[in-house]
Amino acid sequence: xxxxxxxxxxxxxxxxxxxxxxxxxxxxxxxxxxxxxxxxxxxxxxxxxxxxxxxxxxxxxxxxxxxxxxxxxxxxxxxxxxxxxxxxxxxxxxxxxxxxxxxxxxxxxxxxxxxxxxxxxxxxxxxxxxxxxxxxxxxxxxxxxxxxxxxxxxxxxxxxxxxxxxxxxxxxxxxxxxxxxxxxxxxxxxxxxxxxxxxxxxxxxxxxxxxxxxxxxxxxxxxxxxxxxxxxxxxxxxxxxxxxxxxxxxxxxx
Numbered sequence: 426x427x428x429x430x431x432x433x434x435x436x437x438x439x440x441x442x443x444x445x446x447x448x449x450x451x452x453x454x455x456x457x458x459x460x461x462x463x464x465x466x467x468x469x470x471x472x473x474x475x476x477x478x479x480x481x482x483x484x485x486x487x488x489x490x491x492x493x494x495x496x497x498x499x500x501x502x503x504x505x506x507x508x509x510x511x512x513x514x515x516x517x518x519x520x521x522x523x524x525x526x527x528x529x530x531x532x533x534x535x536x537x538x539x540x541x542x543x544x545x546x547x548x549x550x551x552x553x554x555x556x557x558x559x560x561x562x563x564x565x566x567x568x569x570x571x572x573x574x575x576x577x578x579x580x581x582x583x584x585x586x587x588x589x590x591x592x593x594x595x596x597x598x599x600x601x602x603x604x605x606x607x608x609x610x611x612x613x614x615x616x617x618x619x620x621x622x623x624x625x626x627x628x629x630x631x632x633x634x635x636x637x638x639x640x641x642x643x644x645x646x647x648x649x650x651x652x653x654x655x656x657x658x659x660x661x662x663x664x665x666x667x668x669x670x671x672x673x674x675x676x677x678x679x
Contacts (some may be wrong), residue, residue, distance in 0.1 A: 427631050429647065429654035429674040430588060432546070432549060433465040433661025434489060434517060434635075446469045448478045450664025453566060458483050461654070461674040464515050465661065469503055476512045487515030493536045505544035516541050517656070519551045519571070521594045528596060531574035538575050538587060548587040550575060551635065552615070556595035564593075565614055572618060581619060585626040588633060589615060590656040596636030598658060605645045605652075608634050640669030641642035647677040 439447075444467065455463065466476050475486040476601050492502035508516055508614060519534035531536075534550070541548035554567040568591070576584055593603050603611075612632045620627035633657040634646050635656035646652050654674055660666040 426678060427653045428460065428462055429677055430462045430464065430631055430633060431654050431657060431667070431671050431674050432463075432487070432515060432517075432590075432633070433667055434469075434520070434589075435465065435467050435659050435661060436489070436522075436658065437468055438662055439468055439471050441471070441474065441480065444474050444498040447662065447664055448475065448484075451484060451667060452478070452482055454664070454668040455483055455671065458671055458675060460678045461559055461671055462659040463671055466517055472508070472511045472513065473596065480512065485514040487513045487517070487549075489517050489520070491516050491518070491537060491541060491546075493533070493540050505546055508546060509544060514547055515549055515588075516546045517549045517551065517590075517630050519573070519664065520552055520591060521551060521597060525594070531571055534571070535574040535578035539579050539583070542579060542583060542586045547612060549633070550584075550587055551590045551592050551656070553592040553594050553597075559593065559595060564611060568611060568615060572615060576622070577618075578585070581626055581660055584619065585623075585630055588631045590635045591615060592635035598637070602637040602639075602642055602646075603634070605642075605649050608636075609649035609651055612649065616651050636671055638670060640666055640673065643670040643673035644676065647674055 435669050464650040466487045488508045491505050518537040523529045538548045538549045550570045552571045558567050616627045633654045633656045634652050638655040639660050
């Protein structure tokens with residue numbers, strides 16, 4: 426049985442005051458999550474605050490991005506060692522916003538996955554198609570291309586050191602959500618593609634859904650056999666909503 430993971434991607438949101446309020450709210454309602462893993466990924470500046478508040482709690486924390494370089498003259502970048510220095514467990518790689526807004530291609534995402542894994546972080550690899558690609562019927566080929574780039578870089582066994590998040594780009598921040606059936610179809614495709622190379626890795630690997638998951642739809646999504654939790658955007662900024670998704674994850678393995 427794969428243990429569900431609910432990870433909050435706060436994106437470029439927050440202040441010291443709002444982080445204090447949000448994490449306090451999450452901690453006040455997170456007592457019973459033994460069947461579910463929970464993590465938050467704040468902006469880099471608020472990772473020390475998250476570490477201070479979350480150490481000793483059931484909630485892990487991580488970064489939203491990392492450099493492929495270990496150190497040096499790379500202004501504005503964050504190294505894996507810096508994330509580890511502040512207790513991070515996870516790091517998001519290949520989010521669609523990094524791909525579309527900052528030009529990160531499959532090869533760069535694969536290198537970031539490799540650096541994160543080799544450093545001891547657990548990369549959360551984001552895969553997903555745009556609305557145009559879905560309407561063209563090429564969802565599987567797009568997701569396969571993104572996935573294969575990482576497998577080529579680290580091997581299928583190396584892929585098992587991380588987590589995958591399927592995020593249909595057309596459902597991120599739009600209020601639109603893939604139906605449970607649409608999401609399950611792509612999750613199953615991802616798992617089957619990995620299983621063709623290593624059945625055990627495929628069975629053990631957690632595949633999250635991202636794309637406007639909310640308390641109201643989380644249960645139906647996570648009831649599907651290949652959906653193992655969520656990478657949560659907007660709902661992760663509201664403690665009650667995030668906790669509602671965590672409870673749905675708990676119930677999915679009850």
